Amino acid sequence: MLNTLPNLLTLARIVAIPAVVALLAVDWQVARWIAFALFGAAAFTDWLDGKLARARGEVSPLGRFLDPIADKLLVAAVVVMLVASGDVAGWAVGAAIVILCREILVSGLREYLAELSVPMPVSKLAKWKTAAQLAALSLLILGPVLTMELQLLAQALLWLAAGLTLITGWDYLSRGLAHMRTGSG
Template identity: 55%
Template sequence: MSSLPNLLTLSRIFAVPLLVILMWGREPWEWLVAFGLYCIAGLTDYLDGYLARAQGTVSKLGVFLDPIADKIMVAAVIVMLIHSGTIHGLATVAALIILLREIFVSGLREYLAALQVSMPVSQLAKWKTAAQMVALGALVLDGATARMWPALPALEIGLVCLWASAVLTLITGYDYLRTGLKHMDT
C-alpha cells in the first residue's frame, strides 16, 4: 500500500474531488488550476506504472486501483465538461461513447478475471488513452483560456481529439468484446 506507485495512484483518486470543485467554478483561474491538477494527475498515471515495473514493485493493489483511478478521473472530467457546456450538442455523443466503453470494458475485465483470463491493454488502446487525455486536457484548458486568450484553439483541439478518441474507443471496445466472447459460454 505504501509503495510510491500505489501512493501515486491513490493521489489521483483523491485529486478527483478537488478537480470537480475547481471545474464547478466559473473563474478562469479555477479552471487553470484544474488544468494543472489534471496534467499532474496524467503524469502520475504514467509514473505509477513506470515506477512499479522499473522497481519490480507491481502489486495486486496497484493493478486493481490504477484502471479505477483512470476511469474515475475521466468520468468526472467528462461530467464536469458537459455540466459547464464545454462539451455540448453532438460532442456529447463522443463523450458518452467513451464513458460507456469504460464501463463495458471494466465489466468485461471483471468477468474474465473470474475465469482467470487476462486481457492485456492493446497498443491501439494506449493511443486511445493518449487521445482521450489530450482531448480532456485541452477542453479543461479551454475553460481557463476562452475569455483570456480567445485565439488559443484549445476547444477545437479538444473536440477533434475527443472524436478521435471516441472512434478509437469503438474500435478497441470491439476488439475487447471479440476477445472476451471467446471465453464465454453461449
C-alpha cells in the same frame, strides 16, 4: 503494498478527482488553470506509476486493481463535469457518451474474465486511446480560455479518442465474447 510509491501515486490520482471536480464547478478562469494543472499531474501519474512499479519490482495485485479504476474515475468525473458545464455540448456529447460507455463495458468485462482467470492486458491502441482522451480532456478543461483554433483541436481530439474508444472497446468485447462462448480461460 499500499505504501509503495507506485500505489501512492495511483491513490493520489484518486484523491485529486474531487479537487478537479470542484475547480471545474467554479466559474473562474484561474480555477480552470489550476484544474488543468492538477488534471495534468494526475494524468502524468497514470504513466509514471506503472513505469516505477515495473522498474522497482513493485508490481502488485493492488496496483493492477487500483490503476485502471483510478484512470476510469478521473476520466469519467472530468467528462461529466465538462458536459455539465457546457464545455462539451451538441454532437460532442455523443463522443463523451461513447467514452463513458466503453469504460463501463471494459470494467465489467474485466471483472467477468477475472473470474475465469483470463487476463485482459491493455493493448497498444488502448494506450493511444488513453493518451488521446487525456489530451482532449486537458484542452477541454481550458476550453473557455482557449482560442477558437485550440477549442476546435480539443473537439477533434475528443472525437479521435471516441473513435479509438470504439475500436478498442470492440476489440476487448470480441476477445471477451470468445472466452464467454467457451466458458474457459
